[in-house]
Amino acid sequence: MNLRGVGVSPGIGHGPAYVLTVSVPEPPEGSTYTGEAEQEKERASAALSQVAGDLEARGNQAGGEAEEILKAQALMAEDPGLVVKVRTLIDRGLAAPRAVFEAFTKYRDVLTGAGGYLGERAADLDDIRDRVIALLTGHPLPGLPVAPEEPYVLVAADLAPADTALLSRRDVAGFVTEQGGPTSHTAIMARAMGVPAVVACPGATGIPGGVRVLVDGTTGEVSLEPSDDHVAEARDAAAAKRAAIGAVKGPGRTADGHAVPLLANVAGPDELAEAMAAGAEGVGLYRTEFLFLDRAEAPAAEEQRRAYRAALEAVPGGTVVVRTLDAGADKPLRFLPAPAEPNPALGERGLRLFRRFPEVMDAQLRALADAAEGAPAELLVMAPMVATAEEARWFADACRARGLSKVGVMIEVPSAALRAGQLAGVVDFFSLGTNDLAQYTFAADRQLGTVSGLQDPWQPALLDLVAMSCGHGKPVGVCGEAAADPALACVLVGLGATTLSMGAGALGAVRAALAAHTLEQCRLAARNARAQVTAANARAVARTHLPGLAALGV
Numbered sequence: 347m348n349l350r351g352v353g354v355s356p357g358i359g360h361g362p363a364y365v366l367t368v369s370v371p372e373p374p375e376g377s378t379y380t381g382e383a384e385q386e387k388e389r390a391s392a393a394l395s396q397v398a399g400d401l402e403a404r405g406n407q408a409g410g411e412a413e414e415i416l417k418a419q420a421l422m423a424e425d426p427g428l429v430v431k432v433r434t435l436i437d438r439g440l441a442a443p444r445a446v447f448e449a450f451t452k453y454r455d456v457l458t459g460a461g462g463y464l465g466e467r468a469a470d471l472d473d474i475r476d477r478v479i480a481l482l483t484g485h486p487l488p489g490l491p492v493a494p495e496e497p498y499v500l501v502a503a504d505l506a507p508a509d510t511a512l513l514s515r516r517d518v519a520g521f522v523t524e525q526g527g528p529t530s531h532t533a534i535m536a537r538a539m540g541v542p543a544v545v546a547c548p549g550a551t552g553i554p555g556g557v558r559v560l561v562d563g564t565t566g567e568v569s570l571e572p573s574d575d576h577v578a579e580a581r582d583a584a585a586a587k588r589a590a591i592g593a594v595k596g597p598g599r600t601a602d603g604h605a606v607p608l609l610a611n612v613a614g615p616d617e618l619a620e621a622m623a624a625g626a627e628g629v630g631l632y633r634t635e636f637l638f639l640d641r642a643e644a645p646a647a648e649e650q651r652r653a654y655r656a657a658l659e660a661v662p663g664g665t666v667v668v669r670t671l672d673a674g675a676d677k678p679l680r681f682l683p684a685p686a687e688p689n690p691a692l693g694e695r696g697l698r699l700f701r702r703f704p705e706v707m708d709a710q711l712r713a714l715a716d717a718a719e720g721a722p723a724e725l726l727v728m729a730p731m732v733a734t735a736e737e738a739r740w741f742a743d744a745c746r747a748r749g750l751s752k753v754g755v756m757i758e759v760p761s762a763a764l765r766a767g768q769l770a771g772v773v774d775f776f777s778l779g780t781n782d783l784a785q786y787t788f789a790a791d792r793q794l795g796t797v798s799g800l801q802d803p804w805q806p807a808l809l810d811l812v813a814m815s816c817g818h819g820k821p822v823g824v825c826g827e828a829a830a831d832p833a834l835a836c837v838l839v840g841l842g843a844t845t846l847s848m849g850a851g852a853l854g855a856v857r858a859a860l861a862a863h864t865l866e867q868c869r870l871a872a873r874n875a876r877a878q879v880t881a882a883n884a885r886a887v888a889r890t891h892l893p894g895l896a897a898l899g900v
């Protein structure tokens with residue numbers, strides 16, 4: 347039997363399915379206890395503390411960013427308001443599991459009512475609730491296998507950052523999720539780990555645990571109980587493809603020698619090392635949020651300076667494009683109290699938050715300027731979520747006042763693409779964030795699997811906006827996930843992109859795809875793709891002008 351979703355991280359994965367279930371049965375309504383109230387309250391408190399302790403221990407084991415995330419979840423489990431509510435309900439006669447269920451449900455309703463980021467935290471709360479109830483009722487705890495005998499295919503409705511933070515590439519052969527889209531964080535994380543992944547796959551959670559699954563992260567096909575021949579064939583094809591891609595070396599360029607520097611998207615020191623090992627020619631998107639995530643206060647100036655300096659030292663003679671803090675919406679920060687907004691993706695995020703907290707921007711720009719002093723690489727600084735030339739000027743002035751001379755903006759809001767000519771008069775370069783550009787162009791939440799068809803960067807309207815952003819006399823990089831698709835990478839170059847930036851895992855295939863085609867072929871593919879009505883046709887037509895892709899198996 348086969349299922350089909352959207353392939354978002356290429357490669358072939360094969361192994362037994364592990365279905366991540368977090369559904370613990372709801373304790374019966376009105377259930378009561380027999381002993382003393384005090385004892386029942388003790389039982390509830392002990393279970394809450396044990397879950398908090400367990401989350402904290404997993405955090406310590408994971409370290410880094412995951413540690414911060416899991417520790418924040420541990421804090422939620424011992425939230426004083428929740429504990430008081432549980433105890434009150436027990437005083438009213440409810441058994442501990444039911445009291446936990448009702449107290450968490452009340453909190454959950456408040457969060458979902460708030461929507462946006464807070465609404466998304468409801469899933470974290472459900473996870474904690476289920477763990478506590480499982481402990482109280484003796485149900486098995488939801489969680490991932492520890493030290494599995496062979497790598498497994500992780501199947502889930504969706505994966506929270508806390509689920510994936512602890513995963514190791516050694517243990518996971520592939521990901522299949524029912525929800526999520528090509529630019530959701532599950533997809534970005536899978537690509538960063540180099541693990542094949544299929545998202546937006548209807549029926550995925552119906553896969554029985556233990557059944558062998560073959561995941562094709564390129565085509566989006568998920569085969570259940572494939573024959574040995576089928577697995578061997580898929581593996582051979584993947585190996586042949588890896589060999590063809592691996593044979594192409596050197597800097598990014600088309601077959602006729604048009605240089606297209608291939609840069610890396612990185613969100614932390616580990617990814618930096620990996621990108622350099624994969625032959626990145628520099629850093630095209632340094633996501634600084636990782637320094638700020640789940641912290642009560644902004645990192646100290648010296649900690650920021652050191653992190654930026656490390657990136658500059660990793661690419662001697664090259665360039666590093668650092669994006670200033672992109673907080674808000676899908677990247678919330680605890681220390682910047684975001685207002686409760688019905689649509690956080692349309693609210694105060696990215697550069698807009700700096701308007702409200704100029705001291706945070708100033709501290710970051712100062713740390714960047716300090717890091718750049720005497721550094722062996724060139725530092726470029728850019729702002730996310732810029733909508734107007736006026737905003738771009740405000741940011742550029744602030745950067746230049748700090749001595750940062752190369753200033754750019756991300757083009758990820760349609761208005762910025764429409765007015766790229768004016769923006770070009772204000773900044774030194776553009777970087778196209780196709781993930782958000784698609785989200786805002788098609789009014790399709792990048793986190794929602796149900797609208798992932800509209801999130802497709804092959805949509806001709808998105809290609810139009812890319813074309814409008816090019817040709818204004820300023821370099822145009824692409825750092826959205828579109829640049830990681832080998833065929834689309836050729837089209838982006840044909841539209842006028844001057845550099846491409848992507849996760850380390852995609853560099854080889856994009857390098858090989860560019861080397862197999864001339865600039866004129868890329869232009870022709872781009873022109874014909876734009877002329878189509880649907881994303882599927884744009885992709886298909888572009889491929890007919892890029893004959894070298896088939897030989898590479900991409």
Ligand SMILES: C=C(OP(=O)(O)O)C(=O)O
Nearest residue numbers: 758779780781782825826
């Ligand atoms: C590169 C982008 O930024 P992020 O995915 O971090 O929002 C984008 O929006 O395309």
Ligand SMILES: [Mg+2]
Nearest residue numbers: 758779781782
């Ligand atoms: Mg973005």
